[in-house]
Amino acid sequence: MIDFGLGKLRLWSAAAACAGLFMTQAAGTHPAAFTLSDVMQAPFPYYMVAAPTGAAVAWVFDAKGCRNIWVADPSHGAKARQITPYTEDDGFDIGELAWSPDTTSIAFTRGQSLEDETPANVNNSPKGPMPKEVWVVATAGGVPHKVGAGDSPSFSPDGSRLLFVDKKRILTVAASGDGEAQPLLIDQGTVDSLTWAPDGKRLAFVSHRGSHSLIGVYDFVDQTIVWLSPSLDYDSSPAFSPDGARIAFVHVAEKAPPEYFSQRSGRPWSIWTADVKTGQGRRVWIADAGPGSVFHPTISANNDVPSATNLFWTNHDDLVFPWEKSGWLHLYAVPVQGGTARALTVGKFEVIHVVFSQDRKRLVYSSTQDDTDRMHIWTVDAEHGSAVRTGQSHAIEDLPQIGADGALFALQSDGDQPLHPVVLSAGEQWRRLAPEAIPSSFPSSKLVMPRAVTFRAKDGQETHAQLFLPRETTSKPHPAILFFHGGPKRQMLLGFDPKRTYSWIYAFNQYLVAEGYIVLSVNYRGGTGYGLDYREADDLGPGGGSELNDLLGAITYLRGRQDVDSHRLGIWGPSYGGLMTALGLARASDALAAGVDYSGIHNWSTYEPIDGADANRRAVESSPIATIDQWHSPVLLVQADDDSVVPFQQAAELIEGLRSHNIDHDVIMIPNEIHDMARYSSWMMLFNAADVYFNRHLDKRSAPAP
CATH class of the missing domain: 2.120.10.30 (TolB, C-terminal domain)
Structure with missing residues (x-):
């Protein structure tokens, strides 16, 4: 620990924090009905992909940082099974699953970072950073076979070869993965x-x-x-x-x-x-x-949906594509010969993830149609339009897949149910594919159902949010915490999120509520789900920081609630949410008792090149660093030092400003971690540290006696 007098800096490594040096429990007044480990124990499913023949489906389960591929064949009533043997929270992620045409094997990418092309060393190996690698495993299970360094595996339609990419090269190898891969082209x-x-x-x-x-x-x-x-x-x-x-x-x-x-x-x-x-x-x-x-592409094209694209060629020679003509992202079709595009989906909602049936006749997509804060699965005929919702429920469904036999798969969650893979039954009901994977000790009955709320931003803009209220009833007002997501092109929902980072964050916010905090999760401008004008808001980010209006409106909303102790407001968020946290502490420090900033942007002018003196000046003025002299609330900064999205220097620059202004702050640095932290233990460290930090600082800033 390094003490700088009135402006204290406590600098801890991740190892020290996990050892408990930083996280000595404060004398909290918010006992929880379950532990953080309890609510973080459910495996997170992702990268679901349907088999090219039959009715099988595969996905990845992340169980406390240990990632494995699972396979299910609901048509035969077979129990879902794990087919890879990994056992550690070692930072190795799995993605880009590809079935062989005969469905006997699955190729996949495995690496310590699937964020970009930069090798990572999240598990601190003496061997140094490890590149992404392509592997093949039998769907019957067994020991995976390493094919070579690269990503994006794809089997040929006849099943004779496996292709994959290594930066500027496309490589080819036998479908079994045996032998040495050879360049197909450079x-x-x-x-x-x-x-x-x-x-x-x-x-x-x-x-x-x-x-x-x-x-x-x-x-x-x-x-x-x-x-x-x-x-x-x-x-x-x-x-x-x-x-x-x-x-x-x-x-x-x-x-x-x-x-x-x-x-x-x-x-x-x-x-x-x-x-x-x-x-x-x-x-x-x-x-x-x-x-x-x-x-503007659909989210599908960002590797969230296997083999996704933004363009579909139908069997009757139409081209289907996403377009924001109406100010909302919808699907349109135009004849291959040319002509006027016709809308296949219409309304004040956005199409999110899209997949195409093998017969090229229909599209299946997720959207927030008729349910602003939840997603559901819809199908639309590629020729005639007329979208129909599938599987009526009050839960969240996203990331659809279409089986070769027409079966529909998705990932489903709710306010008190973690994300899980489902298949649509003959009775139009979603049925779980691996119910046994969620531990019986998962505290579903102790979680709260968040409420959709809106409030007015400082400039009058309507802002959407989710409000989490504690189960306990008390005559005393509660401390409250504002949460801001990253992106900012994100939308938080009324349940466990389909994205891993935000699913875990949702669990942590539930834990804060169980301790007695009120939590307000804000979908501020710049985010998705509310149309083009909201996402591409005027004066956003380095162009003026107009999102501050939503933050100030959120503070006003909470302070206006009788169940909130307005003297005990906290704020936290990751990435762009870290920027919002720092912006709040630098512009509204009198209203905020403490903040936790993970990997935030703090100076736009040093974050990315900005052309023009006026634009650069405005970028600086839009940054937290510009008004650090108005900042006096304590802050915990957490930063991964191998962050390729928000460079470590952003945290370093803010720390220098905090030091020079004698502002109380603590720092946790996580060596070799990446932006979307790859290890479960890293997330637990962040959440535990944030929990103790809020308990410590919000408890001692209670309302003055009358």
Whole structure:
């Protein structure tokens, strides 16, 4: 511990924190009905993918940091089973599952970071950082076989070979994974989006070259590459025609704006088709000017849904795609020959995750239609439209998959039920696939059901949130904690989240409520779920920090509640939520007793390059660091030092400012961890530390005696 007098810095390593040096329990006044370990014990399911034949489905379970692949075949009534043998919370993640055509094996990517191409060393191995690797395991179970360094495995349609990517190379190996992988091609750019022709004779891919991206088609017979209508723009989402003779793709004629700057309109994007033999292409459709002119993909395309794309070629020669023409992300269809796009989904909601049936006739998607704070599964006919909701329930359903036999799978959760894999039964009810995986000691009966609330931001904007109220009744007002998610392109829901990070955070917020805190989880501007104008809000982030209005409105809302002790308000959040935490402490310190900031952005001007003196000045003014002289509440900073999303220097810069202004702060640094922390123990360390910090600081700042 290093003591700087009035401005105290207590610096702890993760090891010291986990050993209990930091987390000596304060004399709290909020006994919980269950432990943090109790509510964090349920395995988290993700990366569900249906088999190409039959009715089987596979997914990954993360059980306290130990990731394994599970398989179920509900058509035969077989019990779900684990097929990989991993046993440790070692930081190794699993993703990108790919079934072999005969369903006897599954290829997958395993690595200590699936965030990007940078190798990580989360488990502190003396051997140093480990690259992502492709593995193959038999669906009957057994010892997985390592294929080689790389990711994005994909079996050929005839099952004879397995392809995968290693940065600029596409490699090929026998489908069994035996033998040494050989380069199929070596490209100038970084390769992704491997897409097979229906007959398996050609392979489309995207080559990212920094200033532009191209779509190439590799011919296995001629061993040649054809580039599709190449330009200096950005092409993506290749989709083969049913006969394999043509490919449709998305064409964006300008570089994407900086991630945290709002842009509602721009140079219109378009859809093209090209001949796979000649590469000659033509424009089929172009977006209208105004709303929707900037291409915005569905979340599916961010590796949340296996083999997802933003473009679907139907069996009757329509192209289906996402578009924000109405100010909401919906599905549209346009004839391959060209024409006017027609809406397949309509309303004030957003399409989130989308998958396409094997017969190219229907799309299955999740959306918040008719239920703003929950997602449900819908199907729509690709030719005629008319969306229909499947499996009526009051729970949350997301990340759908369609089996080869038409069966529908999803991941389901609720306010008191952790996420679990389900299949739609003949009676239109969702049935759990692995109910035994959730421990009987999971405290479902002791959790609270959050309520959907709205309040007015300081500038009058309506803001959505989830309010968690303790079960206990007391005559005294409760301390309260504001939570802000990261992103900011996220939406928190009325239940356990389909994203792992936010599912665990939801569990922690439930634990805080069990201790007697009121928790308000705020879906502030810049987030998804509420339309284009809300996501691309005016003056957002480095452009003015308008999201501060939602934070100030949330404080006013809590202080106006009779069940809240307005003298004991805390605030916390990860990533962009860390920025919101720091922004609150720097702009409304009189109203906030303490904060916990995980991996927050603290100075926009040093976070990313900003062109122009005026824009740079505004970015600084929009940052917490700009008003640190108004900050006097204590803060706990937690930072992973191998964070490639929010660099460690952001925390270091804030610490220097806190030191120079004698502001009480504590720091936990986690060596070798990544942004979305890979180890369960790291999350438990963060949550335990935050819990003790709030108990310590909110307990001693109670309301003054009358």
